[in-house]
Amino acid sequence: MRSPAALWARTLEHQEHRDARAPGRTWDLRLVPAAVSAWLTGLLGTHLTPAGTAAAAAGYLVTLVLAAVLLRAGPVRSGLLRVRPLRVRLLRSGARAPTAARPDRAPHGPPWSSIALSALAMAAVLLSAAADRQNSTHGALGEALDGGGTLVVTAHVVEGPRPWTAPAAGPAGEDRTGVALELALHELTHRGRTVPAGATVTVFADGPAWSALSPGRRITAVLVADGEPAPGPVTLRAAAPPTVLPAAPPTARDRVRERFVRSTAGLGPDAAGLLPGMTFGERSALGEELEQAMRDTGLTHLTAVSGANCALVTALAGHAALALGARRRTCLLTGLGALGAFVLLVGPDPSVLRAATMGGLAALGLLTGRTSVSLATLSGAVLVLVVLHPALAAEYGFVLSVLATAGIVVTTRPLTRWLGRWMPDALALTVAVPATAQLWCAPVLVLLQPAVPVYALAANVLAAPVVPAVTVCGLAGLLVLHLPAGDTVALLPLTVGGWGTQLIAGTARTLAAAPGALAPWPAGIPGAVLMAAVSAAAVGAVHLLDVRRRRPRPVAGALRGGSAPPALPEQHWRDRDRRRRRRRAAAAALLLLLLAGLALRAVTEARRPAPPWEAVLCDVGQGDAVLLRTAPGRAVLVDTGPDPRALQRCLEDSGVEHLDLLVLTHAHADHTGGLAAVARLGGAGELWYATADPGPPPELAEDLPGAEAHRPPPGQTRTVGGLRLTVLAPAPATPRRWGAASSAEENNASLVLRAELTGADGSTTSWLLAGDLEEEGARALLRSAGAQLDVDVLKVSHHGARNGGTAIIDAATPALAVVSVGRDNDYGHPHPQILGHLRDAGVPLVRTDEHGSVRLLREGARLRALPVDG
Known part of the structure; x- marks a missing residue:
């Protein structure tokens, strides 16, 4: 033995x-x-x-x-159980069947x-x-985790904020919500001792300042340790809003990424949002509406760096070396070098390393003569990654990647063979790959979103022919951008890639708007278990059908006398083949017609002119952003909201190509966090700001370096086109003796504007925009502004919070009130007391959480408020 x-x-x-x-x-x-x-x-x-x-x-x-x-x-053997080892021996043609088991073989x-x-x-x-735990919890961080207390940390954001919900403590309480984000600590202060730190922690926080943070931002924050060390990654709670630090000088990687993003900005919103994401995972310019449509149709994975991107980079570099006459070893080294450069460009975070490992193994298999990734290769990659970074085992991205790859390895071939009976092999493979990935990943996906994207398979099938072309065009543009005259040369591949992104965006929007695009599904563990049972049944059925199809037909049977049936004529077989080819050609033609229709719709939507408007109340979540029109394609922007993507979508939907003036009413993140969208638009002709602190908001130096900002005094006016702005408050700030301004002081330092919009017919609409003014600041404004507060449209201060008071509403006597507020926000905005006061005064109200972005215009003596997409 x-x-x-x-x-x-x-x-x-x-x-x-x-x-x-x-x-x-x-x-x-x-x-x-x-x-x-x-x-x-x-x-x-x-x-x-x-x-x-x-x-x-x-x-x-x-x-x-x-x-x-x-x-x-x-x-x-035991009572009811009898198990024997199963042995199956496949016989070749002409092989002799064994008559008995060999007794000498154990x-x-x-x-x-x-x-x-x-x-x-x-x-x-x-x-x-x-x-990992020892490295994360030694020194001052370990002391804080063991004994509890407050830490002041300097860190940068590794992964952006993700929403979280905690159940209420009692039956009558409300669920607590907020965001969770990963911070890489550089320095921390605990109990008066400041030490360097090299740990990564998970922070649970709430508030717009935390929600507005993006990966790469450097911050200082006050965090709280509960003193009860929990298993798994280190977790802390935020005790106060963070302070955003000036950005570090851009690295070579940052310059490469920024140059590519700028090159795609002029190709349309779909290309600007999707092309960087499909090339190297940059999604900062992806609009919220398109992102939601892709989520509802199962296309979100296209904008994340996956194993397919890494395999494509490695294989293209290796085959390019092969075409130049290099040997296999040189081709392998070239492919691995290209993969390493790509990982450095994207960023060596765990999700990218996971994708690079799996994609690199797939590409190396192709370059060494193997046709695909085996389960052994996949298992080896999982083994290495989890041993090196155990926290990956709990990451949804890692689990989904492993399940999708395993499904493609195990189930794609059987499904392709079964589908090949009714459609061409290429189309069968195109359908089988997303179908198997969806089946294997479905139990985990319903944990993230308790709904089933009904048209996910159709969306992935329609996008599949376009995705490789878009990725290759993006990579080609990325390479040639750094050659002489690269901006001009890169225009061709980037334009072609932009056309492909319009097809993908059109597919996502069309299918997301189709009836029943999302089917509800039970949430939590029960829903995941139910989906696992459904997926297992479907996968089992696929393999069972494939086994039955491949099983040899029995050759034994009874002999029947008489003459054999006549042979079918050759024309019969020719007609059958002709009918089969026609069916396949019809299926391919139908697919091409559908793609052409989606392309036509995407081009039509891209060229559709913006609807008429005088002002737009932008839906930017829990924050403020108001556009005041000055000329066709030009406007004044008052505040930017917390999310650059939401602001960029509003600018695009409104057809704004240039900002004559940017006004930041005060230095809170829900009013300044979207400055990156202004930077992508090319900045603004002039910039006003107000704040309780002596200097301008720090976000200005980070997102608009070199921009000249001006703090306007009360009484200053500015006329741009048909718009006249008058500054009503605040009074010049007195120098502070110590400490930073409190939240209330910053709110009461808000820049208050009276805007008068003159239409083409000569009619004028007056606005009052009071930032986040609270009752103390409102009383000072009432004393100084007087009759200038009487307006047609009032932007209710502080998102309708109770501390904004009702005195401004009574003084303005508006014909319409507007509130910019986020859906299901944690602050209870707008407050029922404010809503009740507006209702009692007979003032109609427009809310962004209920109506989305709204365009306002005057038609004769009537004010109209219409949705931007209506």
């Missing part, structure tokens, strides 16, 4: 020969138990203590050993090598997790 080590060596030596002899595709399961063990250990480590994780891993290992013994050690024992490798994998993950 051979030893387990000898059996393992023999298995490795002859695996390829067994694959070659087996009919169809075989699955290499040797590394799967170790990969699953490593992943399970890393996942448990995020929910249990180190001791609990070790105990659970030991229990899993014992279960694995018992299962192996039961299934592989020979006959097992049954195989349990797969001790796989079990030993699983144990080693779990031990490695436990040690790696312990080392």
Whole structure:
């Protein structure tokens, strides 16, 4: 009897020969138990203590050993259970069938090598997790986590804010909501001691200042440790809004990315939002409306760096070297070098490293003569990544990537063969790849969004022919941008890629607007379990159908006498082939017609002129942004809101190409956070600001470096086209003796404007824009402004908060009130007291949380408020 080590060596030596002899595709399961063990250990480590994780891993290992013994050690009998090892021997044509089992051959024992490798994998993950925990919690951070307390940290944002919800403490309470984001700590101060820090922590926070942070921002913040160390990543709570620090000088990577983004800005909003994302994962210019449409149609993965992007970069570089006459080793090194440069461009965060590992392995398989990634390759990648970074096991992106790749490896071929009976092989493969990925990932996707995108398969099938072309065009443009006259040369591939993004955007919008685009599904664990059962049944049905189709037909049967039936004429077979070709051609023509229709719609929407308006109340979430028209394609912007993407979408939908004046009423993030969209538009001709602090908002130096800003005094006027602006408040700020301004002081320092818009017919509409003025500032304004407060349209101060008071409403006597506020915000804006006062005064109200972005215009003696997309 051979030893387990000898059996393992023999298995490795002859695996390829067994694959070659087996009919169809075989699955290499040797590394799967170790990969699953490593992943399970890393996942448990995020929910249990180190001791609990070790105990659970030991229990899993014992279960694995018992299962192996039961299934592989020979006959097992106990009452109702009788298990024998299953052996199937495939006979070649002419081979002699065995008549009896060979008595001199002992049954195989349990797969001790796989079990030993699983144990080693779990031990490695436990040690790696312990080392990460030790590195994260030593020194001042460890003291804070053990004893609780407050920390002042300097950090940069690694991953942007993600929404979270915590259930209410009691049955009558409301659920708590906020955002969670990853911070890389550079320095921290605890109990009067300031030390450098190199840890990454998860911060739970609420408020618009935290929601407006984007990856890469440098901040200082006050964080709180509960003093109860929890398993998994280090978590802290925010005790106050963050302070955004000036950006560090741009690196070479930042300059490359920024140059590409600028080059795509003139290709239309769809190209500006999708082309950088499909090339290297940059989604800052992606509009919220298009992002939601892609989420509802299962196309969000196109704007994230995936294994497909990394495989494409590696394979293209390797084949380019091959075309130049390089040998295989040089081609491999060239491909790996290109992949490394691509990872540096995108950013070496864990999700990108995961995609690069899997995509690189796929591309290396192609360059070395293998046709696809095997389960062994995938399992090896999972094993290495989880051992090096155990926290990956709990990341949704990692799990979805592994499941999608496993589904493509295991289920795509059977589904392609089955679909090939009714459609061309290329179309069958195009349908099978997204279908299998969707089936395998569905249980995890319903945890993220308790709904099923009904048209996800159709959207992915329609986008599949375009995606590689867009990615290749984006990569080509990225390369040639840095050559002499690169801006001109890159215009061709970027324009072609932009056409492709219009097709994808049109597909997403059309299918997202179709009836029943999202089917509701139970939320939480029950919904995931139900979806797992449905997906498993569907995958099992696919494999069962494939097995039945490939099963040889029986050759035994009863002989019937008489003459054989006459042979069918050759024309019969020709007609059958002709009908089959016609059906396939009709399917391809239908697909092309659908793509052409989507392209026509996308081009039509891109060239559709903006509707008429005099002012636009932009829906930017929990923040303010108001456009006042000065001329066709030109406007004055009052505040930017917290989200650059939302502001950019409003500017595009309104047809604004230039800002004559930008006004920042005060230095809060929900009024200044969208400055990046203004920078992408080319800045503004003039800039006004107000703040309780002596200097301008720090976001100006970061997003609009070199811009000259002016703090206008009360009484200053500015006339631009048909718009006249008058500054009503605040009075010049007195120098502060100590400390930064409080939130209330900053709100009461808001720049208050009276705007008068004169239409083409000579009629004038007056506006009052009071920023976030609270009652104390409102009383001062009432004393100084007097009759100038009487207007047609009032932008209710402070998003309708109760502390804004009702005195301004009574003094303005408006014909219409508008409130810029975010849906389901944590502040309860607008307050019922303000709403009741407006209702009692008979003033109609427009709200962005209910109506979205709204365009306002005067038609004779009547004011009209219409949705921007209506």
